[in-house]
Amino acid sequence: MKKSYDVIIVGAGVAGCFAALHLPPDRQILMITKEDITECDSYLAQGGICVLKDPSDYDAFFEDTMRAGHYENRKESVDCMIRSSKDVIEELMGYGVDFARNPDGTLEFTREAAHSTNRILHHEDITGEEITTHLQAAVKKLPNVEIHEHTRMVDLLTEKNRCDGIVLIDEDGKLQVVFASHILLATGGIGGIYENSTNYPSLTGDSLALCLKHDIKLEHLNYVQIHPTTFYSEKKERRFLVSESVRGEGAVLRDKNGERFTDELLPRDLLSAEILKQMAK
Ligand SMILES: Cc1cc2nc3c(=O)[nH]c(=O)nc-3n(C[C@H](O)[C@H](O)[C@H](O)COP(=O)(O)OP(=O)(O)OC[C@H]3O[C@@H](n4cnc5c(N)ncnc54)[C@H](O)[C@@H]3O)c2cc1C
Structure with a gap:
């Protein structure tokens, strides 16, 4: 591991991988994950991924999403999620992700709770594994991305409203300081701290605790999805x-x-x- 990179991405689930795939290829990127690369909630997602199958569904999709979020959702994020969903699905299929199809070859849309219509794409009941495997394979092919498993961020280096790097414990148990001009926390949720949870126990929200420690603004922490x-x-x-x-x-x-x-x-x-x-x- 080098002492300095352009970008550090903490987390190798779908959020971290998608970000790595969209950053300029001339940036040197360090990506770390606490455990094996497969130990992330992205691997566990089952039911599927929602998509705007037809522009006429936009209003209903927006309303369903806002209602499920008690109308506290950021409208611009909901809008972005819906409008970009079709392109994201096409990009995923470009990486080799296979979604279920009808006998005539068209994509099969199923339904999930809070959705007023069928708009969920799936791969059997292992949609997350299908998507994450392909995204991680695509990231592994990028020559500018170095992936380190069993590597845990334990602190952030901040000064005057700026973050210059992270402190981590590497795969050999050694404490290291790594610098970067951009740090992306794609560290998932906090499900691992609950007594009963479908999430991996390693996902404890420690990175959110570091944000609190360093006065980094967090939003909607009171919204924990209970399945x-x-x-x-x-x-x-x-x-x-x-x-x-x-x-x-x-x-x-x-x-x-x-x-x-x-x-x-x-x-x-x-x-x-x-x-x-x-x-x-
Ligand atoms: C059982 C289950 C089923 C689900 N089904 C669906 C579904 O059908 N559809 C749907 O849309 N969503 C579903 N979800 C939710 C979905 O899986 C998550 O919202 C999504 O995968 C989160 O992706 P992520 O990349 O943000 O986080 P994750 O995939 O959890 O990745 C977090 C990453 O951060 C790393 N990390 C965390 N802290 C540190 C640290 N301190 N140092 C280093 N690395 C760290 C972890 O090691 C991991 O690599 C489901 C979730 C579960 C648990």
Whole structure:
């Protein structure tokens, strides 16, 4: 590992990889990941990825997304996500990502909760693995990107409202300081700190804690996505998620008396609240 790069990307999930693929090829990039490159939530995504399949769906897609976000979403981010979705899908297919198709060869759209129509593309129920494998393979081919696994960022170097680098513990357990003019934190969520979670336990949100320590502005930290359905297990291990597309395709939820108790396609937080009410009984 060198002492200095143009860009450091912390995280090798879809966010980190997509960023690396879009940076100018003349920039020297260091990409680090805490564990094996496959240990990121991006690998675990199952149900699929939503896309604006037709321009006439824009308003409904926008409204569905805002409603699921309690209208606190940044409108410009929602707009960007929807408008760029088709190009992103085409780019992913360019990297070799294979989405399910109808018998006539057209893309197959399935449905997930909070979406008023079918607009989800998927690859069996391992969409995340399919996308992430191809993105990581594309990044590995970039001559300007150096990837280091089992390498953990433990601090940021900041001075006068500027970030000049990071402190990390490398794969040999050695503490190192690495400088860069641009630092991108693509470090995912905090699911690993919950007792019951479908996320990898290594994803603890430590990079968000570093941001708080260094007065770096964070937004919407109170929004943690709680997925309503997982397989029940007595064991203390990562939970297996029962994908939302299962409900999108018609699966129903029943209470202890075998009665259906809610609309299975409510947004995730509202459905989780309904399930908790049943569990309390
Ligand atoms: C079971 C499951 C199913 C899901 N299904 C879907 C779905 O169907 N559709 C959908 O859109 N979304 C789904 N999601 C959510 C989706 O997977 C995530 O939102 C997305 O993958 C996040 O990508 P990311 O690149 O931001 O983070 P991640 O893929 O989690 O990557 C985080 C990276 O940061 C690294 N990192 C973190 N901290 C440090 C540190 N201190 N030092 C070094 N490296 C660090 C990690 O090692 C990792 O490489 C699902 C999530 C789970 C858990």
